Amino acid sequence: MEHTAIQSTSAKKHKPAQPFTREEFERVRRVLKKKVQFAQGDVAVAYGALLAGCRFFAGYPITPATETAEIMSRLLPQVGGTCIQMEDEIASVGAIIGASWAGAKSMTATSGPGFSLMQENIGYAAMTETPCVIVDVQRSGPSTGQPTEGAQGDIMQAKWGSHGDYELIALSPSTVQECLDFTIKAFNYSETYRVPVILLADGIIGHTREKIELPEYGDIQIIWRKEPTVPKAEYQPFADDGTKVPAMNVFGTGYHSYITGLTHAETGYPCTDSQPDHHQLVQRLCDKIRDNRKKIIMVERDYENSTRDETVGIVSYGVTTRTVYSAVKTLRQAGTPVNHLRIITNWPFPEQEVAELAGRVNRIIVPELNLGQVYHSVREAVDGRCPVTACGKIGGEMHTPREIIEAINGSAD
């Protein structure tokens, strides 16, 4: 199996960026206790956040994400951080954005109904380039739906939920260990690109207990946002230094920065009547993610050395990947060559990777726990190179391997 852009947790020794010192990391590790544990996905998310240096959490209880808030409220004070239960999810995102500008890595966790409420302020975070992490432990919708059942119904909302044009990053874990690892990655992306990052977990993985292994200092990369180096009088909070990701000041350090969700110039000041200024700003917000897609996009490929005519393709993501592993094994045993592409980074969407798969298979199926979301993105990327079939399932249960196999067999023309 080939991993693209996934750095294994034990790879290079990294020096964590300031202000998260080795001492602070060790303190978190002590608080988290045993290296190997049996834990829920929601708990692993909280552990990942603490290890990444998250020091502020604001949330509102909702099944199946509540456990993350519970763990954060217990452990954050032990490592010198703060946790607050806000009056709703709108306030939760507001508070984490405020805390981010006050110099903290910050996070909230929710599920569908809360994620819907958060959208306006997620757009604000995108517009003001505020690093923050939003965990969506997806459950069946629409509306209150099935609170205790997992789903993958918020994939499109994660990208298109707020109004206007913007890009953000969204990751889908499929194991409890990945809940931990990808939360750390989410913080790193968020700090690197000054962008809200969504962790698209789901109720199944959020509540599943599995073995996890906690990283040690140096095992993982911990990134802190780029801070301004120019003299204070010259600093502009939205000036492109050529990387499309401006340096970010911390409130209370003398920069007198002005931050607004209105269309703004590099100075931060509003310029809402100017078409070129708006275009330049929003284009940069999109480009800073699009230009770096190679660094951001993670997929897992499990491809065979078979001819296109005989090979079927499966595109999966998140918890559904686990069923697909089993279906792939059975299919291969029965003599059907399969190429499996697992998407880890849902947004930005791995168009090229999907297009490349389409060139190697005679058809693609897309199993997901909704009635067709990533299916549409896959079809767009495949662009007619081969037929694409949706294989949706809703109601709270995962696909059985048999259902996936039947969908593959049924999709043969």
Place this chain on the structure above:
Amino acid sequence: MGEYRHRLMDYVREEIMPHRFCVGCGCGTVLNAFVNAVEEIGLEPTKMVCVSGIGCSSWIPSPYFRSDTLHTTHGRPIAFATGVKIMRPDLTVVVIAGDGDVSGIGGNHLIHAARRNIDLSVFMVNNMIYGMTGGQVAPTTPSGTKTSTTPHRNIEPAFKVADLVMTAGATYVARWTTYHVFPLMESMQNAMTRKGFSFIEIISQCPDNYGRRIGKPTANDFLKQFRDDAIRINKTEGMSEEQLDKRIVIGKLCDRERPEYVTQLHEIIREQVAAVKREKTK
């Protein structure tokens, strides 16, 4: 001799002046009072964060006041300010926004911030209307008034926001008007220097989008009314609710001590960090 420069220009973002408020708008008066209050108590703008929402009144600090400023979404400044204050208890965090913002769409954040008694100063500019969007009815619009969305008449009673905030648990609550500039300034100083949730309801004028509709097209029309209708809180004894409803009760409505939220939060952190240290050395 150099060119005359007002001593308070250091507190405003001169580069984007002149401001965009309409002629006679109360927002200018509030900005003036605010800047004076900050100077009077010797607050360093570097040690302040101003947070505002969406509406004309939200433009008072952002962009015009020169501190770190977070101009947030409509109704949500108190939520954003909560995150700032928790992470930086050493900074003075001030929210300035309109009546629609703070008491309408953002009313729930207001109630809960007051209940927590978090150390924020919230200055709500109550012009009794949604000014920025062109004069629609607000929760604070007097009943009977014709606005662009109550063209027949407003059948809702006006929200007594300061009373609500007091009941919810704020430590300091006051109400003033743009006519009472000096007491307003003093009240702002009190609010910003004391610990706990402080709230000032500033009755203000929107001559353009409200005044024109109700036959008060100038600032003067409003200011005269504020002068005549205002009654000091200590003069209200024995007055019926009906009588009071016709007046603007001004002054300090409450000033009390209650445990402050962020202080307690950081006490918990100190306890917990110490407990972890003890465990380590055991």
